[in-house]
Amino acid sequence: MRVWPTSASTRLVFDLKSAPEFTYFTLKNPDRLVIDLANTNSDTSLGSDETGALVKRVRYSTPKNKDSTRIVVELNRKASPSLFAVAPAEGKGHRLVVDLEDSAPSADNSVVMDMNQSSRDRDIIVAIDAGHGGKDPGSIGPAGSFEKNITLSIAKMLEDKVNAEKGMRAVMTRSGDYYISPNARPEVARKHKADLLISIHADAFTQPEPRGGSVWVLSMRRADSELGRWLEKSERHSELLGGAAEVISDNASERYLAETILGLSMDHSMTTSYDLSNKVIGELKQITRMHKRSPQAASLAVLTAPDIPSILVEVGFISNPQEEKNLNWAQYRQQLATALFSATKRYFHQMPPDGTLWAAMKADNRTHKVRSGESLSLLAQRYNVKVSSIKAANNLNGDVVRIGQVLTIPST
Structure with missing residues (x-):
């Protein structure tokens, strides 16, 4: 067994010697996924991979008959399962793939914040x-x-x-x-x-x-x-x-x-x-x-x-x-x-999206249209900001500006 946990779902892959014949069902209180594999022995260790936040553990259980194996996936909370077989490819043999969609995915990758929860605008x-x-x-x-x-x-x-x-x-x-x-x-x-x-x-x-x-x-x-x-x-x-x-x-x-x-x-x-x-x-x-x-x-x-x-x-x-x-x-x-x-x-x-930190920063900034004889150092002195700040606000790699170019002048 191999495991790939993510913030929104977890994938389990079982390596098998032949194409799997399987059925499955779910149980509540506690939440579990039960998989029955026909014509399969349960004498192989499932391994002890890190299973993530959704899967508590994976174990064998009493099979429904002597020629089958029952695998129980114990869950920390409800999940929607999707199971499918994969034929040999890329040097790997037969596999049974189990995808578990988390009912309460982690917000680790998402920092979209309600304004009542955050002291600043969202990312x-x-x-x-x-x-x-x-x-x-x-x-x-x-x-x-x-x-x-x-x-x-x-x-x-x-x-x-x-x-x-x-x-x-x-x-x-x-x-x-x-x-x-x-x-x-x-x-x-x-x-x-x-x-x-x-x-x-x-x-x-x-x-x-x-x-x-x-x-x-x-x-x-x-x-x-x-x-x-x-x-x-x-x-x-x-x-x-x-x-x-x-x-x-x-x-x-x-x-x-x-x-x-x-x-x-x-x-x-x-x-x-x-x-x-x-x-x-x-x-x-x-x-x-x-x-x-x-x-x-x-x-x-x-x-x-x-x-x-x-x-x-x-x-x-x-x-x-x-x-x-x-x-x-x-x-x-x-x-x-x-x-x-x-x-x-x-x-x-x-074009920063509304409600973002960048939109708020742009609202506080000024713009300046470059005229003949002006340089970044001159503009920095005029607006009392650093040259590096002007370059960062306009994504400039060098110190050259052209006549007619519209620059964002940061407020700080």
């Missing part, structure tokens, strides 16, 4: 999605590199940069080598009330020649279909309308209001996604060749959250031998993570 939440994982390796390079490992490494590097920035916090859709369906990834972002979702991938082609990065946003056709899908699900209306959904007696009025709010939200999300995509391309092209020099639109499941700006970044072609080599170089992955962070930071400096 900007960036959901970071490492493509593929677990049974899905993604594309495989000519030297045998797995896309799922490259994307997770870059995602963790980006996570560290976001968490180190005051007023920002990262949420990972996966923090280890396990599988999450593409449709479930936007739901993780929504559960944590993310302001942005960045999905990280590596491209591939049947020939080794193609190379370079690209950035993708949701196509208008898929956006329209997602809007319709949300509107058809009346339980989604409460997510959009909050308490208003409970007091609207007319279903037609509720749908009209939901459609209006959702349409505005999706327009904002797609505009943000496109703007951020251009900034990401601007940063990436300083590090690598761009396969596509403008944002591309596609019908991708991970981008379908209508209320969360979402982009998918292909950091290069893992099928290209040189780019595969680059992607296996930690310093290069760090440069890619820095590029993604710089673009994200620059966008949110310009």
